[in-house]
Amino acid sequence: xxxxxxxxxxxxxxGEEVRKLKSEKASKEQIxxxxxxxxxxxxxxxxxxxxxxxxxxDYNPKQMAIREKVFNxxxxxxxxxxxxxxxxxxxxxxxxxxxxxxxDSKLIYDLKDQGGELLSLRYDLTVPFARYxxxxxxxxxxxxxxxxxxxxxxxxxxxxxxxxxxxxxxxIAGQYxxxxxxxxxxxxxxxxxxxxxxxxxxxxxxDRRILDGMFAMPWKEVRKEMVSEKGLSEEVADQIxxxxxxxxxxxxxxxxxxxxxxxQSKQACAGLTxxxxxxxxxxxxxxxxxxxxxxxxxxxxDYYTGIIYxxxxxxxxxxxxxxxxxxxxxxxxxxxxxxxxxYDGLVGMFDPKGRKVxxxxxxxxxxxNPKLLSQLQYCEDSGIPLVAILxxxxxxxxxxxxxxxxxxxxxxxxxxxxxTSEA
Amino acid sequence: xxxxxxxxxxxxxxGEEVRKLKSEKASKEQIxxxxxxxxxxxxxxxxxxxxxxxxxxDYNPKQMAIREKVFNxxxxxxxxxxxxxxxxxxxxxxxxxxxxxxxDSKLIYDLKDQGGELLSLRYDLTVPFARYxxxxxxxxxxxxxxxxxxxxxxxxxxxxxxxxxxxxxxxIAGQYxxxxxxxxxxxxxxxxxxxxxxxxxxxxxxDRRILDGMFAMPWKEVRKEMVSEKGLSEEVADQIxxxxxxxxxxxxxxxxxxxxxxxQSKQACAGLTxxxxxxxxxxxxxxxxxxxxxxxxxxxxDYYTGIIYxxxxxxxxxxxxxxxxxxxxxxxxxxxxxxxxxYDGLVGMFDPKGRKVxxxxxxxxxxxNPKLLSQLQYCEDSGIPLVAILxxxxxxxxxxxxxxxxxxxxxxxxxxxxxTSEA
Numbered sequence: 001x002x003x004x005x006x007x008x009x010x011x012x013x014x015g016e017e018v019r020k021l022k023s024e025k026a027s028k029e030q031i032x033x034x035x036x037x038x039x040x041x042x043x044x045x046x047x048x049x050x051x052x053x054x055x056x057x058d059y060n061p062k063q064m065a066i067r068e069k070v071f072n073x074x075x076x077x078x079x080x081x082x083x084x085x086x087x088x089x090x091x092x093x094x095x096x097x098x099x100x101x102x103x104d105s106k107l108i109y110d111l112k113d114q115g116g117e118l119l120s121l122r123y124d125l126t127v128p129f130a131r132y133x134x135x136x137x138x139x140x141x142x143x144x145x146x147x148x149x150x151x152x153x154x155x156x157x158x159x160x161x162x163x164x165x166x167x168x169x170x171x172i173a174g175q176y177x178x179x180x181x182x183x184x185x186x187x188x189x190x191x192x193x194x195x196x197x198x199x200x201x202x203x204x205x206x207d208r209r210i211l212d213g214m215f216a217m218p219w220k221e222v223r224k225e226m227v228s229e230k231g232l233s234e235e236v237a238d239q240i241x242x243x244x245x246x247x248x249x250x251x252x253x254x255x256x257x258x259x260x261x262x263x264q265s266k267q268a269c270a271g272l273t274x275x276x277x278x279x280x281x282x283x284x285x286x287x288x289x290x291x292x293x294x295x296x297x298x299x300x301x302d303y304y305t306g307i308i309y310x311x312x313x314x315x316x317x318x319x320x321x322x323x324x325x326x327x328x329x330x331x332x333x334x335x336x337x338x339x340x341x342x343y344d345g346l347v348g349m350f351d352p353k354g355r356k357v358x359x360x361x362x363x364x365x366x367x368x369n370p371k372l373l374s375q376l377q378y379c380e381d382s383g384i385p386l387v388a389i390l391x392x393x394x395x396x397x398x399x400x401x402x403x404x405x406x407x408x409x410x411x412x413x414x415x416x417x418x419x420t421s422e423a
Numbered sequence: 424x425x426x427x428x429x430x431x432x433x434x435x436x437x438g439e440e441v442r443k444l445k446s447e448k449a450s451k452e453q454i455x456x457x458x459x460x461x462x463x464x465x466x467x468x469x470x471x472x473x474x475x476x477x478x479x480x481d482y483n484p485k486q487m488a489i490r491e492k493v494f495n496x497x498x499x500x501x502x503x504x505x506x507x508x509x510x511x512x513x514x515x516x517x518x519x520x521x522x523x524x525x526x527d528s529k530l531i532y533d534l535k536d537q538g539g540e541l542l543s544l545r546y547d548l549t550v551p552f553a554r555y556x557x558x559x560x561x562x563x564x565x566x567x568x569x570x571x572x573x574x575x576x577x578x579x580x581x582x583x584x585x586x587x588x589x590x591x592x593x594x595i596a597g598q599y600x601x602x603x604x605x606x607x608x609x610x611x612x613x614x615x616x617x618x619x620x621x622x623x624x625x626x627x628x629x630d631r632r633i634l635d636g637m638f639a640m641p642w643k644e645v646r647k648e649m650v651s652e653k654g655l656s657e658e659v660a661d662q663i664x665x666x667x668x669x670x671x672x673x674x675x676x677x678x679x680x681x682x683x684x685x686x687q688s689k690q691a692c693a694g695l696t697x698x699x700x701x702x703x704x705x706x707x708x709x710x711x712x713x714x715x716x717x718x719x720x721x722x723x724x725d726y727y728t729g730i731i732y733x734x735x736x737x738x739x740x741x742x743x744x745x746x747x748x749x750x751x752x753x754x755x756x757x758x759x760x761x762x763x764x765x766y767d768g769l770v771g772m773f774d775p776k777g778r779k780v781x782x783x784x785x786x787x788x789x790x791x792n793p794k795l796l797s798q799l800q801y802c803e804d805s806g807i808p809l810v811a812i813l814x815x816x817x818x819x820x821x822x823x824x825x826x827x828x829x830x831x832x833x834x835x836x837x838x839x840x841x842x843t844s845e846a
Contacts, residue, residue, distance in 0.1 A: 054514075054516065054539060054540045054542060056512035056514070057512070058509060058510065058511050058512070058555055058558075058559075059509055059510040059511075060509055060559070061507035061508060061509060061566070064507070064508045064509060064510060067510075084484035084487070085484060085487045086481060086482060086483055086484060086487060087481065087482040087487060087490075088481050088482075089479035089480070089481070089587050090513060090544075090571060090573075090587060091477075091479070091587075093477065109534055109535075109537070110534070110535035110537065111532055111533070111534055111535060111544075112532075112533035112534060112535045112536070113535070114532070114533065114575060116477060117477045119477060121513075121534075132481055135481075136481075136483070143484070148513060150513075152537060164512050164513060164514075
């Protein structure tokens with residue numbers, strides 16, 4: 001590791017470079033690249049982490065009082081829904097975590113080999129829960145677990161997230177009528193985010209199978225179909241991002257089930273049927289004012305098999321707060337505060353006979369987690385070579401963001417063709 | 424690491440060896456040695472750990488309900504005494520822990536070097552608390568902290584203790600009139616152990632300076648003095664263990680202050696004066712029915728500078744429960760459930776200018792910790808070559824246990840001379 005004074009000097013030089021590029025009105029790509037270098041340097045020295053230099057933090061009595069209040073709200077909700085709690089060790093056998101998180105596995109903290117088994121700090125509470133179910137042959141439980149998890153993330157890069165943070169998990173394991181436990185998990189997220197009084201929120205819902213089905217489609221045909229069948233203009237059809245920017249509720253699921261292209265994918269149809277059923281329960285639970293079916297929602301973990309969802313705050317103040325003072329003015333939405341999904345295969349991975357226990361659950365994050373990064377992560381995990389990003393800023397600037405590099409709308413199709421032929 | 428099947432086979436062979444020695448009525452030393460080997464083998468394979476094989480365990484909902492009840496009692500007491508809570512990360516910089524625990528440092532879990540700072544799992548909550556005080560320049564706080572700590576202990580050897588366990592810490596930092604915070608800490612241990620309803624208990628109190636003063640004395644002179652000044656018989660004086668087996672209250676402290684030998688040690692006198700003052704407060708608090716000044720009490724950590732104390736259950740059922748089925752029939756008291764002391768130098772170790780903050784605190788252990796082992800540990804840490812153990816069993820058998828090897832009373836002085844001349 002380089003000397004801290006050296007890094008500090010490099011940070012100053014790099015900061016100067018960024019300021020220079022900005023004053024010269026250099027291209028956004030160029031500035032972004034240099035800002036990214038600056039953030040990486042800062043991460044090395046841990047400059048964004050306050051008093052702690054390794055991506056973690058202390059909590060003083062005032063912060064603990066807030067935490068206690070938040071946890072009591074969450075706990076009250078979990079208990080109201082009839083959940084019991086368990087606890088598992090902070091570390092697991094390394095092999096327990098292996099192969100469960102895809103590309104994110106590189107963020108797992110390993111313990112030093114001091115003799116005995118190889119151990120790693122838990123990355124989430126879901127995998128230990130699945131291991132616990134399999135080990136104790138439990139096939140039916142509603143459990144909550146509020147505990148810390150560990151990720152060797154770059155805290156300066158992801159802004160506002162620490163390497164140690166709390167997750168508040170609620171999961172339902174067992175055989176139930178389709179979508180009933182899934183709907184309850186969403187109701188719980190809805191109740192908690194309402195009660196916490198942290199501003200307006202939305203819960204996006206999607207299904208892993210719809211994503212997988214969609215990404216398996218040949219893009220050229222999708223475009224053709226969009227133009228010929230849907231009567232969309234070529235220009236609109238070219239915005240492939242549009243397809244995943246669809247948002248709605250039950251009616252959207254119904255419409256997509258009619259969609260000729262979609263309906264050819266068995267798994268996409270299974271997902272859409274479940275989404276439709278889910279929304280019928282969500283209507284009964286009266287939570288559809290905040291829950292949207294959003295085809296752009298992706299979650300980065302390998303183990304999801306069905307419904308996925310994410311709760312996020314709609315206020316932009318959060319994003320502004322996450323900016324740092326020198327150089328990094330790129331606004332990133334860090335509003336994601338809860339997430340979860342269905343993972344029907346995970347328990348079976350820990351059972352010697354592979355016996356499956358269907359599970360679904362919500363985790364409420366005590367620290368915010370930048371949604372965009374986790375989406376990009378999902379794509380990287382799934383080997384998806386290109387992501388079209390069409391956010392508020394992109395709409396304003398008249399561009400579609402292709403992964404990280406901005407590109408004009410006119411060049412989009414050509415770029416996609418070029419990139420896909422490379423792959 | 425050896426193959427599990429190989430270890431399992433070795434365990435069976437070793438178990439057979441132990442049974443054979445017992446049936447042959449072999450010497451206790453010989454059996455103990457072979458049992459110790461057996462336990463080490465079992466520890467390798469983690470046989471005593473139930474479902475987990477690395478010295479940790481899960482908690483199911485029933486166990487969690489018990490834990491919650493216990494914690495609520497403890498929490499209520501801490502809050503009643505006006506403490507605030509803080510939280511610190513589960514890992515610290517390795518250098519933060521270095522040099523704080525003496526010989527116990529070998530039990531610290533290190534994280535793998537995956538780039539960045541070298542980190543270790545916290546070994547207790549006291550050192551992180553001292554680091555927190557120094558880092559935030561806090562000189563006055565009453566804080567509690569209930570959290571897990573980590574020790575790479577041999578779980579089979581220490582029976583009933585896991586490598587991950589909870590500590591419930593209460594500490595008072597700041598300048599106060601002598602012994603007032605110390606007395607409050609003891610009152611808290613008293614209240615908690617009373618409220619938890621886990622059977623009768625005693626709290627032993629001693630002072631690090633008395634121990635240090637005592638161990639600095641030339642044993643030969645102590646013996647001479649015991650015979651000539653105290654009018655003790657030579658036989659009694661020869662039982663050097665006797666000196667540290669003194670138990671009492673304020674009157675014992677007063678008596679020892681008159682003791683010519685003791686009074687020559689400045690630090691022992693300071694300790695005795697504090698003990699005397701402490702007991703005057705303990706009388707006011709009406710807790711002297713359970714608190715004893717016990718000169719045999721030692722605590723294994725480097726950082727204690729004054730009063731030390733330990734709460735333990737007097738019921739022997741605990742010890743019986745800790746026995747395991749095959750071979751290990753040696754009864755070890757695992758009744759120690761709380762401990763603490765004064766550590767006036769620790770915060771200064773983290774302050775760049777070495778500014779000291781006097782501190783005293785109690786930790787209540789959620790898992791029991793074998794007292795005898797931690798005493799032996801203290802002696803090892805402090806370079807004390809010999810420990811005379813005179814427990815219930817030893818009294819019954821008419822022996823004094825010298826460290827681990829039993830020896831007849833008649834041979835004791837010769838053995839001490841031999842051992843001390845070796846050193």
